[in-house]
Amino acid sequence: MRVAGQVVVIAVLDGGDGDGPARRFAAAGATGLLLADPRPGVAEDLAAALDRPGCPVVGVSSDIHQPSDIAALVTSAEQHLGRIDLFCVAGPDGERIVALDELPGDLDRLAELLDPLSTAIGEVVPPQRAVLTEVAEVA
Template sequence: MEIRGKVAIVTGGASGIGAGAARRFAAEGAKGVAVADLNLERAQEVAKSIGANAIAVKCDVSREADIQNLVAETRKRFGQVDIYFSNAGILGRMGGVELEDALWQKMWEVHGMAHVWAARAVMPEMVERGEGYFIVTASAAGLLNIVETAPYGVTKHAAVAIAEWLRIAYGRRGVRVSCLCPQSVATDMTKDGTGSAGLDGVLTPEQVAEDIVRVMREESFLVLPHPEVAQYHRNKGQDYDRWLGGMQKLYAQHMGAPKKPLPQ
């Protein structure tokens, strides 16, 4: 899909990947860009930097009503929604199954149900027109997992699965679906180093936006700004047990987990 003349919604648009994508969509000639975020003031700054063809909307993606309102406001201003970039995410904090249910539930909502609710809001009009683009931000963690935080890794797996299902269900009905799976990107979520252990390089949001636009033109599924993730994913599929063993070693290195004694 070419972005020129299209209307795009970007959640998590006040900073990081979202802000980079919103600005890039505008630079590609988008007719309108809705910058959505919990932080309305920062979203307004991004929208102002884009110009008259952008609006800022406060949106908590863990609430379906907010997503419905976001879509309604975008339609009211620009007429329709051609591109929905379901990008908002949270990192949570380090830990595993011992972390409280409230944190797990919030992660399920932001990294799972938010994509479902967004698709519910925009897919009917895209299918009716026979054209649309829906992009889910997952993470390399959605393909490979992550040792520092179980809720993040688990729910990002869910994000990949949702994107896969949408591609399967709507791919022959005119709606393109892609899934963004980067490693570490220079955003507010990673500025303290959390979630970047053992990664090969930190990219800028602008670099990620470049890959998003390229994949949208190609209309392929995975957006992999870190190309090595594709090889890691192949390795996982070729020898699952060996891959799990490597992840166990990584967990021991970064989390201080006890190592199992070697057999005598």
């Protein structure tokens, strides 16, 4: 997967860590990173540490389990960094990357993004936590 010249959103889930992916994407030549973490201040602190010419880094507190937060991330990334190329979900069981150029392109980009992000979230959340998350969402 090509990272050089790409704008990347890294969304961290509870129990996940965005530091490793952020450093790898920056080292691989990403032209911008938006870091989102549900823990207040974590993404902002990491963004301040990694921000540099040629790869601006923006950090926000956000929970991508909420479609409204995903919409806000997309808007923030596009306002500050330009068109998003890759969306990385970092969870307790690893990372999954969604390449936006693989989406069909004939629907609203946000609507298209929700399904692969939902799948990515399911892949990086331990099975027992996934069941608890589903039960909580139904309640």
